[in-house]
């Protein structure tokens with residue numbers, strides 16, 4: 001199974017460092033979530049991995065061969081992004097044909113089924129489609145293209161709730177039928193949590209999290225109760241974020257808890273979801 005390796009990747013725009021020495025692996029047949037606040041560098045990273053932008057330092061390897069000017073490697077990678085790469089008069093059906101020309105074995109049967117399910121006309125010109133319908137046309141192309149690594153940068157831009165749900169369902173269905181790697185870069189963290197197996201969180205030019213989602217959430221807690229009891233209980237923990245309403249304080253931690261430590265009667269400990277863990281990790285406030 002092919003593996004993508006990102007080695008010591010750094011990207012600077014002028015004097016601004018956007019990505020600082022990233023080292024990580026993208027494995028075959030996994031669904032990844034790439035998360036980060038606005039401007040964290042997610043699109044820049046995806047563009048570099050897909051050879052649409054160049055690193056200042058470092059390299060991207062597919063099975064130990066650089067992807068740079070390597071058309072065989074690039075044929076295994078597909079990036080769907082906000083950027084419109086298509087000429088003005090392109091029809092939806094032309095997008096499918098172009099993906100078939102570029103990658104071969106485009107799944108036309110699935111594309112026809114999805115255009116009906118999403119109610120998009122294959123004859124329609126992209127320039128006449130609404131933002132949401134343009135996204136849908138790009139998503140259908142991404143779900144049907146014959147590539148082993150599919151990168152989706154803000155895949156649900158402009159999609160209503162019903163269409164987003166349909167997309168998540170269809171993504172899982174095609175993934176089960178033909179396992180391959182998907183990388184979803186999104187701000188809709190709660191919505192993608194059920195799909196994503198492994199998460200990267202970009203913050204301060206680096207990954208502050210590169211972890212299996214279940215492992216991350218197993219150690220992600222909200223601890224709440226009377227402020228003085230919460231402070232006492234959490235005194236040795238790294239508190240990432242907190243809220244106080246009256247005398248009730250809630251603190252957020254992402255680390256294993258000492259199971260031998262007695263929890264005061266009025267203190268409650270609950271697991272938090274990926275969105276809350278993300279907020280705690282990226283708001284970062286230490287004790």
Ligand SMILES: Nc1ncnc2c1ncn2[C@@H]1O[C@H](COP(=O)(O)OP(=O)(O)OP(=O)(O)O)[C@@H](O)[C@H]1O
Pocket residue numbers: 013018036037038039040041042043044045
């Ligand atoms: N061509 C460029 N020249 C200069 N700066 C750039 C260029 N492209 C991106 N940047 C800057 O790099 C930073 C990262 O941008 P990027 O679009 O990768 O972030 P992002 O995480 O995808 O953000 P968002 O979630 O808001 O889409 C931003 O500060 C952006 O302004």
